Amino acid sequence: MKIPVQEIIHHLGEAQNIIITAHKNPDGDALGSTLGLYHALQNAGKNCTVVLPDGFPSFIAWMPSADKILLFDSMKEKVVEQFKKADLVFCLDYNSLDRTGELSAVIQDCPAPRILIDHHPFPSDEFNVLYSDTFPSSTSEMVVEMLLAVQWGQMIDEKSATCLYTGIVTDTGSFRFSCTSSRTHEIAGQLIQRGAANAHIHDLLFDTQSESRLKLLGYALSEKMIVNHALKTAYIVLTQAELKRFHYRKGDTEGMVNYGLAIQGIKVAAIFVEHEELIKISLRSKGKVPVNELSRNYFSGGGHTNAAGGKWEGDLESLLKKWNEVLPPFINEHGEK
Ligand code: 5GP
Ligand code: MN
Numbered sequence: 001m002k003i004p005v006q007e008i009i010h011h012l013g014e015a016q017n018i019i020i021t022a023h024k025n026p027d028g029d030a031l032g033s034t035l036g037l038y039h040a041l042q043n044a045g046k047n048c049t050v051v052l053p054d055g056f057p058s059f060i061a062w063m064p065s066a067d068k069i070l071l072f073d074s075m076k077e078k079v080v081e082q083f084k085k086a087d088l089v090f091c092l093d094y095n096s097l098d099r100t101g102e103l104s105a106v107i108q109d110c111p112a113p114r115i116l117i118d119h120h121p122f123p124s125d126e127f128n129v130l131y132s133d134t135f136p137s138s139t140s141e142m143v144v145e146m147l148l149a150v151q152w153g154q155m156i157d158e159k160s161a162t163c164l165y166t167g168i169v170t171d172t173g174s175f176r177f178s179c180t181s182s183r184t185h186e187i188a189g190q191l192i193q194r195g196a197a198n199a200h201i202h203d204l205l206f207d208t209q210s211e212s213r214l215k216l217l218g219y220a221l222s223e224k225m226i227v228n229h230a231l232k233t234a235y236i237v238l239t240q241a242e243l244k245r246f247h248y249r250k251g252d253t254e255g256m257v258n259y260g261l262a263i264q265g266i267k268v269a270a271i272f273v274e275h276e277e278l279i280k281i282s283l284r285s286k287g288k289v290p291v292n293e294l295s296r297n298y299f300s301g302g303g304h305t306n307a308a309g310g311k312w313e314g315d316l317e318s319l320l321k322k323w324n325e326v327l328p329p330f331i332n333e334h335g336e337k
Helices: 005-014 028-043 076-085 103-109 139-149 158-171 182-193 198-206 211-223 240-245 256-262 291-298 316-334
Strands: 017-021 047-052 088-092 114-118 129-132 225-228 233-238 268-274 279-285 307-312
Touching: 005 088, 005 129, 005 139, 017 028, 017 076, 028 047, 028 088, 028 139, 028 158, 047 076, 076 103, 114 139, 139 158, 139 182, 158 182, 158 198, 211 225, 211 233, 211 240, 211 256, 225 256, 233 256, 233 316, 240 268, 256 268, 256 279, 268 316, 279 291, 279 316, 291 307, 291 316, 307 316
Parallel strands: 017 047, 017 088, 088 114, 114 129, 233 268
Antiparallel strands: 225 233, 268 279, 279 307
């Protein structure tokens, strides 16, 4: 999709107090794209606030100005005050307001125009300006494209470049997933030129894990991974008790789902993590196996063809029953692609 340049320039020209939002359970791209845009807009003289529905894991919390983010779940009044002043709202890395949980009511009540920048399919009609495209690797990549298109490339300073580069690295699995294009590399190159310290960023992201997180990973892979070659599927189930045993902290299971795909012949990988209120589901696939469709149809979620998420409000037993029921016909239909 083409970038709605004139509309964005028009809104950016008029706005002084800008709020930048992303989805619940913010990941590296949600945090990187919002903070990357935040720094660029601050450099352009705008008054900006990043508002997220809830907290983010520690492996991305080092991003510049992450400490200035307002979290709706713990700072409701402050967030509502900010929205009263807002004259423009950016909606990053989500395709419909319900992905922001309870924050969606506040966004909905705010009369300021909403600009969507997002790489998920099927954007809703809740936005005034739409820059929605499933081709770019990440929303962070799209934020760079947008800033270049409105001639604000020079607003990307070292801090902005650091956040945007981090968003690209996390959403592309360090430039290895098929969403990575030559343009992704070009943009990453530009961000390095603008000050993103690539080796240091990889270090901060991947080599700062806690011992218990690494042990939880080892346990999940050796004791909890069920591999079904006939169904080209591998999945991991982690219970509340197991999370407690390994001193689980938010983000500890991030990326674990990908390991199943490292097994030859496996096309679909899943992880089911039993949290207090619900079971969080992550799905990954290779090729043209649309796990977002599987998640939309059965697990109250969505996402991309090769990376989707969802949730289950019953117990693990009922979830696995559903999984074993829906997977064979799904693999039958899509597994050869
Ligand atoms: P993850 O497995 O890392 O939580 O999410 C993978 C992808 O699926 C992300 O791009 C995310 O936007 C999407 N996703 C995760 N959870 C949900 C959900 O509950 N609903 C929808 N629609 N998408 C989700
Ligand atoms: Mn993303």
